[in-house]
Amino acid sequence: MNKTENNKAWFLVLPVFLLVAFSAVIPLMTVVNYSVQDIFDQNTAYFVGAEWYREVLQDPRLHDSLIRQFIFSGCVLLIEIPLGIAVALMMPTKGKAASLSLILLAIPLLIPWNVVGTIWQVFGREDIGLFGWALNSIGIDYNYASNPGDAWFTVLLMDVWHWTSLVALLCYSGLRAIPEAYYQAARIDRASKWAIFRYIQLPKLKSVLVIGILLRFMDSFMIYTEPFVLTGGGPGNSTTFLSQTLTKMAIGQFDLGPAAAFSLIYFLIVLLVSWLFFTSISHLDKSE
Amino acid sequence: MTSMTQNTASQTAGAGSTQQPKRFVLPANAKRRVNTQRRKNIGITAYILFVLVPIYWLLNMSFKSNEEILGGLTLWPQNFTLENYQVIFSDPSWYMGYVNSMTYVSLNVIITLMVALPAAYAFSRYKFTGDKHLFFWLLTNRMAPPAVFLLPFFQLYSSVGLFDTHLAVALAHCLFNVPLAVWILEGFMSGVPREIDETAYIDGYKFHTFFLKIFLPLIRSGIGVTAFFCFMFSWVELLLARTLTSVEAKPIAAIMTRTVGATGIDWGVLAAAGVLTIIPGLLVIWFVRNHVAKGFALGRV
Amino acid sequence: MSWMAWTLPTAVFFSVIAAILVCMTVFELRSPCVERKGFLPIETTRGDRLFIGLLTSAYIHLMYVGLTDMTLWIALGISCVWLFIVMRWG
Incomplete structure (x- = not known):
């Protein structure tokens, strides 16, 4: 679609611009200010330059949680995207069954994140939770509170439970946008199921998958509440992700300076990855 | 089944x-x-x-008493009880949490839609200086981890006197909802042919009458889907909501942590409170279910 | 505004960024630019190159701070040169 060139359109964007500037730019500037100072209270602060950045960059805690974070986000994407597509392909297409499964699938998305944590905290316990109890009674020694491997497994399972529905719903909508005529043509050609998926469904899913992957990457990279409630970052530090390290620093120890420097580094990482992803996708779109 | x-x-x-x-x-x-x-x-x-x-x-x-929960694993309540719900509905400091959450979520959805609709229209119809960069900048706010903004938000809202009000949480949640809303709405609006706009302008419609009377009804389902997403992300967020409130506007999800008392966790009440937080979401998805099914497919979402 | 804890260096930093943005906008209005292909692997507009330049500059600074103990002015110099290269030939 051809768009007309019109700078008056800025007036329509102005409210958004002002609102986001108020709630994003001012805080961001403040974070930058904090990150170069040693702050004791409202009126006592010393300029320390890049000292906090140096401290944070050389802090092994940051390295560890950064690595954990990337592994976690990678796992989340690897599991949830294919599973979400599969669920979308299996969903009924018409009638009551379609809206019923739509509603049931959407439930996990609408549960407050700490309640999600609570649900799995209870569900995974070996004394009062069905899941932990079932695993233990079939002979698997499972305890997410003391075994790091189990804790990781539980956090991942919780995230899959929580968010695969989003991917599935997005893909479902993408699949619905494919005209029936395409499938009929494929049937006449005796196309295999894989060929239908590869050449009809997947290309149509591309745009929703982009959104799905971006949202899942960003949100899994910021995950805080659910593992905080479920495992509290433990056992040890095995499920302490970036946000949690940061929040501990900022609120728990009230180290404003290092926390602010950490925030900015965190933000830069997310910005870079998302930008790379965003540009490569829109670039692919153009070259086609 | x-x-x-x-x-x-x-x-x-x-x-x-x-x-x-x-x-x-x-x-x-x-x-x-x-x-x-x-x-x-x-x-x-x-x-x-x-x-x-x-x-x-x-x-x-x-639906179980704490003795039964801790006593052993039962697949359904042996002694069915509503006591846990009674605790919540008889104590204002509990049920006001739901009212607070609902208030700031609704405020957030209204504010988000009001600013995002014209902006999405601008992005879908016009080219203007810096449009692509503005769009990406909006999205970067969706990318910023809330943990980054915790402290300055706290300071900012305290200094303008909004701390512990519903408006503060609603505004803070705009940070991630507005970009998403603009993004989704832009997809829906691009699906409406431009000829409709042009015909309306030729017929002598002013922009705002055209926008409100003709254009918005056309993208009803898009608005429904957007509202659903805004509701969802605002309802489930806890970190910002908890930090920006203390008493007056405290969300239910934050109140739930109270069940951890000196005698251990009150599992029954915790579960009851959790169940109650699922219900508003169920109602919302029930109301928009047809829009979501249709609407998802229409827009570029 | 005292809670924002302004200091001179950060104030200068943000003023410079704001000035660059204003200049770019004016420049863009006077002579709208077209996408072109430089040594960067994608076609870019002037604004894209500025963004890429600034983002990589930030990373240059971070690496410099993380790996060395020398003064930051050198990193700033490298970044400025890099920014110029990207804007001119990117």
């Missing part, structure tokens, strides 16, 4: 006989398709069960 299976199967058969000329339907082919359909139904049922079982467990616990 059986009725669901039959329903879908009969519909598939019906669709096959009406939409397709008879000679292309080979019996073997049709049988294979019915088989695939059955396998699909089993798969989706299994996944939905996986989704529902943990929720069932919470529901199950909310």
